[in-house]
Amino acid sequence: MFMQNDVKSQIWTRLEWVCRLALAGLFLYAAYPKIIDPAEFAKAITNYRVSFPVIGQNYVYAVAMFMPSLEVVVAIGLLIERYKRASSFVAMALMALFTVLILQAVLRGLNIDCGCFGSSPVAQAKAHMVGWRRIAEDVGWLAAAVFVYFRSQPRKPAYKM
Amino acid sequence: MFKQVIMIFVLAVLLSLGARVFQENPVSFWGFPEPIKLIEPKGAIAAPTRISPNEAFAPADQPYAIDYTTTMGLYSKRKRENIHFIDSRDPELYAEGHIPGALNIPFEELADHIAKLNAIPKDQIIVFYCDGGDCHISHDLAEYALSNGWRRICVYVGGWEEWCLESDFVAKGDEARDGE
Numbered sequence: 041m042f043m044q045n046d047v048k049s050q051i052w053t054r055l056e057w058v059c060r061l062a063l064a065g066l067f068l069y070a071a072y073p074k075i076i077d078p079a080e081f082a083k084a085i086t087n088y089r090v091s092f093p094v095i096g097q098n099y100v101y102a103v104a105m106f107m108p109s110l111e112v113v114v115a116i117g118l119l120i121e122r123y124k125r126a127s128s129f130v131a132m133a134l135m136a137l138f139t140v141l142i143l144q145a146v147l148r149g150l151n152i153d154c155g156c157f158g159s160s161p162v163a164q165a166k167a168h169m170v171g172w173r174r175i176a177e178d179v180g181w182l183a184a185a186v187f188v189y190f191r192s193q194p195r196k197p198a199y200k201m
Numbered sequence: 202m203f204k205q206v207i208m209i210f211v212l213a214v215l216l217s218l219g220a221r222v223f224q225e226n227p228v229s230f231w232g233f234p235e236p237i238k239l240i241e242p243k244g245a246i247a248a249p250t251r252i253s254p255n256e257a258f259a260p261a262d263q264p265y266a267i268d269y270t271t272t273m274g275l276y277s278k279r280k281r282e283n284i285h286f287i288d289s290r291d292p293e294l295y296a297e298g299h300i301p302g303a304l305n306i307p308f309e310e311l312a313d314h315i316a317k318l319n320a321i322p323k324d325q326i327i328v329f330y331c332d333g334g335d336c337h338i339s340h341d342l343a344e345y346a347l348s349n350g351w352r353r354i355c356v357y358v359g360g361w362e363e364w365c366l367e368s369d370f371v372a373k374g375d376e377a378r379d380g381e
Contacts, residue, residue, distance in 0.1 A: 079234065082228055082233065100232070105227075
């Protein structure tokens with residue numbers, strides 16, 4: 041019985057590590073081109089045409105500057121035991137935000153590059169267009185972040201002395 | 202945990218400020234990039250008596266914005282004047298209907314189709330179009346073409362949505378046929 045629980049616990053721990061490593065890798069991979077060339081990333085954000093009252097789209101440059109750095113810090117935090125809960129919380133929020141942004145673009149019929157891995161100044165690699173597939177991918181990553189977050193909840197002691 | 206979340210945000214702000222030192226094109230703190238500016242051609246080319254396409258679309262550093270009438274004018278002269286039409290939409294949409302003779306270079310798969318663009322001489326006129334309205338991939342392709350040496354670039358702003366309403370010239374299938 042104890043052995044079985046032990047094996048289960050090990051499997052969950054390994055799965056958690058896989059999710060943490062995968063999420064950290066994803067965020068670092070996504071952040072690199074954007075941190076190198078925020079101007080290109082800003083173009084990709086502008087293409088989403090999300091405009092707010094008063095400020096319009098003037099938030100774009102600030103987001104283009106800040107978002108890649110946030111992704112880097114979250115990626116590193118996911119790998120550190122002490123910060124994994126807070127990092128997975130921010131990762132959840134980011135993934136939820138990306139999913140909503142792409143969803144609104146798809147529903148509005150925008151045929152745009154998602155900008156997820158920097159803008160695609162074409163020729164280089166394949167562009168990552170927004171679409172249902174990308175939404176499904178983001179939901180998968182969101183699920184991984186949720187899993188890490190709930191695994192990182194502080195455990196209640198099993199019994200009291 | 203919320204203290205750590207705040208710390209993550211503070212570290213991210215510091216990192217984003219620090220990264221500016223190494224960035225070739227750091228962005229300002231406020232604002233957004235203006236979309237690529239389209240310019241007007243020098244004159245109408247729809248009627249045979251008006252100026253030629255090569256005069257109207259002199260080599261420029263920005264793409265020309267063209268309307269339906271001008272696009273139709275270019276379409277009617279495409280064979281004689283070596284004018285190329287490029288449909289930047291998905292292959293499925295292209296197969297459902299496109300401007301006859303237009304090549305399909307889907308933005309999504311540009312790397313696979315770049316040879317088609319490279320086959321076009323750099324001094325010839327290229328007309329890019331996509332859906333029209335909110336569609337911007339023709340602008341992106343035009344920007345790519347400009348940065349790679351083509352200088353007579355047009356973007357048909359109304360795009361496919363306008364063309365299929367206004368024009369009877371519609372081709373179907375997944376290949377451009379020259380006789381169309």
